[in-house]
Amino acid sequence: MSVTTLSSPVPVHRQQSWLVRLFDYKPFLVVMCLAPAIGLLGVFLTYPLGLGIWLAFTDTTIGRKGVFVGLENFQYLLTDSLWWNAVFYSVVYTGIATFGKFALGFWLALLLNNHFPFKSLLRAIILLPWIVPTVLSALAFWWIYDPQFSIISYLLVDVLHWRTSNVDFLGTPWPARFSLIAANIWRGIPFVAISLLAGLQTISPSLYEAAMLDGASAWQRFRYITFPMMMPILAIVMTFSIIFTFTDFQLVYAITRGGPGNSTHLLATLAFQRGIAGGELGEGAAIAVSMIPFLVFATLFSYFGLARRKWQQGESND
């Protein structure tokens, strides 16, 4: 102990090489530290983002460099009923699924906020649908939605006798659309519930005590304390949820691949079908770019959610 403290620091200090001094020079160190992250994001995120926008204005196909064609791709999309279908279904899918996820997820969070035995175990189990690869759980849903051997049909027909024929989940457009939305809600509930539970636990119990003393009913306590206190976190979680639901790909690709009759295409699956499978890179990129306005809208939503929080707490948002 004493030996090391005596001997080591002195020579190390004297013989600092230029390399050590360079790495202790702050501007150099900042650049070196940021280089890997910025480099990766620049090459594989910012550059492709720009390239994608450029591709949307060209007629590139796989194997052939395209030329600039202006707005031709977008003009074509505006006359393409499949694109309008995909926009329509993307909006419906996002709207209903987000509403379902948040209604059920908020309810689940409120339930989990009570005291009962094995709470942490239950919390861990509930996150499973979120952990497991989406495609793999989507396959399970595909099997659950099977026209002949669907377990739901079995329950409804043979056990409960509510129906006489099997449910045709994926064979016709509207049932297929709602089946996909149900699978998406199932997958999204855990994330929403656990995030909102974290928000619920930050609300001070004294607020509820004060409200109880003033004679507020359970509904009033929810409406005037829980809900306003949860607004900021709801806004953030909802923005993320909307962005990733709107650009969803896996569930639809795994369960229906856009069918039946192209009725369940989301913009992302349509972009994949045209761009990668069909080879029309320019047109696929144009479909992908057409998602951006919706995403900007969702991000602004988040920004105002954050701004509201700053205003509520009256402090800097660092």
Next chain:
Amino acid sequence: MTDTVAQAVADAKAAPDTMAWDSGLRRLMMIYLPLGCFVLILLFPFYWMAITSFKPNAELMNYKEHNPFWITSPTLAHIKHLLFDTAYPRWLWTTMLVAIGSTTLSLIASTLAAYAIERLRFRGSPYVGLGIYMAYLVPPSILFIPLATVVVQFGLFDSPLALILVYPTFLVPFCTWLLIGYFKSIPYELEECALVDGATRLQILRRITLPLAVPGLISAGIFSFTLSWNEFIYALAFIQSGANKTVPVAILTELVTGDVYQWGALMAGSLLGSLPVAIFYSLFVDYYVSSLTGAVKE
């Protein structure tokens, strides 16, 4: 004396509460029943997946004579088929390699970036942080077409290396964000002491900041691992040959063949593909939940 008084006060306080809210039946109806339904619905697909993978084909397709919710004669035939007649072990290995590679890469990149942004505090560091955070809001669905051309340009098409390099685009923003939060919680004074003692910045990072941020590193690591294990769209677009596919893509594109689906093998593949993340997750569940909620809170 004081004890009994306190006890009486506590009783008086608790009594109306108990009357109003904790009466057994009400609690059962309002909490346990809905909670039970949630758990049942959230877990049922996994139960269905598991039970299908061990059912012989005869039972799988005959609901009249066999109760579909149970197995009368369980079989390992589907799993055996998967492990010995398909390239499943190879796919698992590729997926593992890609997940570990991209997790390591993103942890290194985001630790350094978070340290620079939070601790070196240069002019404009909050804006760099915000920029990295904004990268998280760019979804893979709008990037995969141009990225495919970039990957081809780099000569990485059909190579797992492409995935290792591309996955950090969605891992680094999240990890950096998480680690900034952890670094923030480490007192500045510790670093100042080390500076006074003559340590260099890199020594401080290695000897002081990193050991204290281990919980954050673990959270970020688990999160990255599960996210890269689950990734689908890039793996689908960039990998073509059967041998190099990752598990989620391979099951969907290689095992789904023809008109008659091999549900037993498909479900066995899904079960085996889910197990590694599920086990990994169960080992570190507290870190996972805290990273998820911590990231949302800040």
